[in-house]
Amino acid sequence: MTQPKTDPRVLRTRKLIMNSFIELSGKKEFKDITIKDITTEAMINRATFYYHFEDIYDLLEKVLSEVLLVNLNYDTYENDELNEEAFVRIFTAITNFQKSLSNRCHRGYEDTIGRIIREQLEIIFYKMLLKQNRREHDESLKITSVILS
Amino acid sequence: MTQPKTDPRVLRTRKLIMNSFIELSGKKEFKDITIKDITTEAMINRATFYYHFEDIYDLLEKVLSEVLLVNLNYDTYENDELNEEAFVRIFTAITNFQKSLSNRCHRGYEDTIGRIIREQLEIIFYKMLLKQNRREHDESLKITSVILS
DNA sequence: TTCAATCTGTTGTATAAACAACAAATTGCC
């Protein structure tokens, strides 16, 4: 509640970059997306990218976390049944990322991806547990483990 | 072709402000729209507004010109028949503006609006004439004159 | 009318973003 309020310029720029990345992810494989692509699409100076993200992997991490969090917050307002669909969407997205990522083995990156997803899922599941409905989510957890293993 | 390239920040900010204004115009009457409303909606600092526009009337002028120009450029790619619809849209928009503007008589503003519209229409008609198809547009001109009188 | 609240313009200062230039790394092609 008492957050220091982030500069609106920062919010706008980050959103532009992230959206451009997501947009491009629909057209190209992750390994073919360059930072220059993203910044050009976002109409943002390339130097500005590095003000917000270390590199393209850092961006990927943050986009993934963001997506998962957004979907989470969105879901907490809907109930039970509808969540199922959302989970399916999320998992599909994750799987796609994993797949398109598999080529670019650079610095054993799958581990990092896996870590992020697990962390976020942990949070999600935790909040879900607080809402008392356990059953189906345990299945999801197993599925994820399988995919990431 | 050899334009000095405007700063992308400027383009973004102007677009944000203009879009917010257009958005708000759909919800409120012009006379009820404050600059604070616009900047809040656009998530732009109010001081920044004055960096780009003198006041709300200046914004209105530029939005009108912009809208007309965009529609013009859009139309030049389509041909004859479809233009009719576009013109209808534009005239409806103009008429609405005029109507919602009529209360706010502040500094005899209708004159300015009329001037802008006439200027822009002049350009449009001129370009149309270069494309040889005269007939219908003369009617439009008459209609406009009536409205503005 | 009067008064409180809101809005308008304006200014000074801090910070994010643009831009240009660069060396190093990576890619892709022969």
Next chain:
DNA sequence: GGCAATTTGTTGTTTATACAACAGATTGAA
């Protein structure tokens, strides 16, 4: 492998935007 072209990080400088504060204007309700 080697070479040209592209991409990546990084830096210094300029410019646009954020923010806070202000006096004056406008609004709206008592």
